[in-house]
Amino acid sequence: MSSNLILASSSPRRQELLQQINIPFTIRKQNADESVIQTGDPYEKVKQLALLKGRNVQIVSEKEIILSADTVVSFQNRIFEKPADEEEAFKMLSTMSGEMHEVYTGVMFRTQKTERVFVEKTSVEFWPLSDEEIKQYIATGDPFDKAGAYGIQSEGAVLVKGITGDYYNVVGLPVSRVVRELEQI
Template sequence: MLILASGSPKRQELLKQVELNFLTIIPNVDESSVTERDPQKKAMALASLKSYAIDNDEDIILSCDTLIQFNGEILEKPADRADARHMLKMLSGKTHTVISAALLRKGDTEIPIVRETEVEFFELDDKEIEHYLNTDEPYDKAAAYGIQGLGAKFVKRISGDYNAVVGLPLGDVCRELRFFE
């Protein structure tokens, strides 16, 4: 059995899209305990933290984390409206990197996956930023936008794996799951 260690509806949708059977268990973790500064290492450390919060060595655990890196800084979920506005203005007309880490684990066997995708935004004006900030979307997303929702209208170009930007490097996960067959 595959266990998704995430409460993300988008990750669940992606797994259903490729007809994977899975059970969802939301791990109880303190993400602030991970102090790693390197974005790739931090994303994988968070995925690992979530995986090992699930006490199960019999099934395959899939855990994930997605981070945004811009100018050497990790952009987390915004603290408030002003923080979301600041992030969107910062990303306006520029390219940022989305780092999506997944960990497949069964017992002591681990398969780490890290995928980087470049996303370029159009120039955003204040009116469209404010309109977006009036929705619920930016406040529970890294860097204050969701590519799979209203935030899609900000994206000029993407270079890499769209599903990884949504939150799960789906193709990589499906390929690596074959190891456990």
């Protein structure tokens, strides 16, 4: 039986990553109220958000597999989501300057018969950044739709000294693990 993958996300990065590895999918947007997840633990937060989003999308056929995901950046157990404005982006980036932080992505698969969820963690180290470098990056507009106020796959790449773990997890979807999980479903 062939399956139809349903992406429960409007994230352009997740769509691009699935297209990059030639996995066909259909987008079915969810409208879950993410504010109901109140935990400050980054691992639990992305796990619960992935579950919430995935359960918020209706399965209409036994061939469908719902894929939902959520990504946060964590520095010293403080969660950095998408910045609201330039000031918040500056605070996040200057806080992580010269330091190591973690990126967590929770991923959930759901069929009519089963649910699977996992969390992938990647450690990212930033170069020491001057205020001017941070301001120049913020001026690009790149930080505003990204957890932690940067995109490793775009202009934010120049901030990153190194990573330990899955690069694609930092972009927003750990594709190699996603493929392996899909094979088991």
